[in-house]
Amino acid sequence: MEKENCESLLASLSDYVDGVAQEELCREIERHLAECENCRVVVDTLKKTISLYHAVSETALPAEVRERLFMRLNLEDFLHL
Amino acid sequence: MTETNTNQALSLQALQAGDRAEFAHMVDLYSTQIYRLALKMLGDPQEAEDVLQTTFLKAWQSIGSFEGRSSLSTWLYRIAVNEALMSVRRQKPTVPVVLEYESDEDEVERPAQLTDWCCLPEEELLSAEAKRHLDLAITRLPERLRVVFLLRDVEGLSIKETAEALNLTETAVKTRLLRARLNLREQLSAYYGERLKEEQS
Numbered sequence: 001m002e003k004e005n006c007e008s009l010l011a012s013l014s015d016y017v018d019g020v021a022q023e024e025l026c027r028e029i030e031r032h033l034a035e036c037e038n039c040r041v042v043v044d045t046l047k048k049t050i051s052l053y054h055a056v057s058e059t060a061l062p063a064e065v066r067e068r069l070f071m072r073l074n075l076e077d078f079l080h081l
Numbered sequence: 082m083t084e085t086n087t088n089q090a091l092s093l094q095a096l097q098a099g100d101r102a103e104f105a106h107m108v109d110l111y112s113t114q115i116y117r118l119a120l121k122m123l124g125d126p127q128e129a130e131d132v133l134q135t136t137f138l139k140a141w142q143s144i145g146s147f148e149g150r151s152s153l154s155t156w157l158y159r160i161a162v163n164e165a166l167m168s169v170r171r172q173k174p175t176v177p178v179v180l181e182y183e184s185d186e187d188e189v190e191r192p193a194q195l196t197d198w199c200c201l202p203e204e205e206l207l208s209a210e211a212k213r214h215l216d217l218a219i220t221r222l223p224e225r226l227r228v229v230f231l232l233r234d235v236e237g238l239s240i241k242e243t244a245e246a247l248n249l250t251e252t253a254v255k256t257r258l259l260r261a262r263l264n265l266r267e268q269l270s271a272y273y274g275e276r277l278k279e280e281q282s
Contacts, residue, residue, distance in 0.1 A: 006191075007191075010189055010191065010192075011189070013259060013262075013263075014255060014258055014259045014262065017262075038192075038195050041195050041196070041197045042192045042195070042266070044197060044199050045194075045196075045197065045198060045199060045266055045269070045270055046262060046263070046266045048198075048199045048206075048269075049262065049265050049266045049269050050234055050262060052206060052207070052215060052269070053215065053230075053234055053235055053265075054234070054235075055207060056207065056212050056215055057117070057235045057236075059113070059116065059117040059120060059121075060113065061112055061113040061116050065116065065130055065133070066109075066112065068130065068134070069108065069112060069130075069133060069134055069137065070105070070108070072134045072138070073104075073105075073108065073134075073137055073138065073141065074101075075101060075104065075105045075108065077101075078101070078102060078105035
């Protein structure tokens with residue numbers, strides 16, 4: 001494991017997990033991941049972290065919160081449209 | 082995202098002419114996302130509702146001066162973020178906000194937690210307790226990182242839109258996003274690492 005490679009991976013990590021890293025860089029990263037277990041774990045758990053937040057991001061607006069919002073904005077006429 | 086479609090459905094001209102029906106339409110299109118942002122930013126339903134109401138009150142008052150340089154959605158996010166940050170300051174006025182002045186050029190902290198917890202079953206990863214922990218982890222992020230993470234990774238804005246909503250450069254957004262993601266990864270690794278140990282024992 002070469003420390004330098006781990007450091008440079010860290011810098012391009014977001015681009016890599018978002019799939020916007022340049023092809024050449026991707027290949028370099030994947031070569032490094034194949035031989036560096038620690039970095040592989042960091043990449044996998046980072047991807048998982050982001051996907052878990054995607055999975056729980058569904059928050060509905062409670063009906064009573066919407067109702068109070070419309071009242072506050074004097075939009076009660078449009079509440080049931 | 083349905084940004085383009087929703088924008089087409091709204092008439093900016095009608096909004097700026099003070100058309101209340103059109104404004105009600107805009108409120109219904111965007112109130113869920115503004116509420117979600119405020120709730121995750123503040124961790125408190127009452128505070129989030131206040132931010133939601135103030136955001137749309139301010140939007141109604143200032144829609145006339147909206148120039149369309151960003152999308153309506155980004156503009157609303159910008160108002161909401163400012164309101165939420167003011168609310169945070171009111172909540173803890175005595176806490177020094179040292180982290181606000183931390184340089185974006187600082188080196189990113191090296192990952193410390195190296196447990197691979199990806200293999201945990203879905204029901205463990207997304208249990209009610211785990212979900213509470215996910216929310217808690219967000220509230221533990223410094224505000225400047227929290228808001229970037231929420232806009233980009235929870236609300237799904239692009240780097241460019243996030244930069245517009247926060248008045249930051251795209252480079253600053255990217256740096257903060259990486260820090261936020263790594264910080265959350267550390268927190269989740271500590272939590273799920275424990276679950277993994279329980280599972281294996």
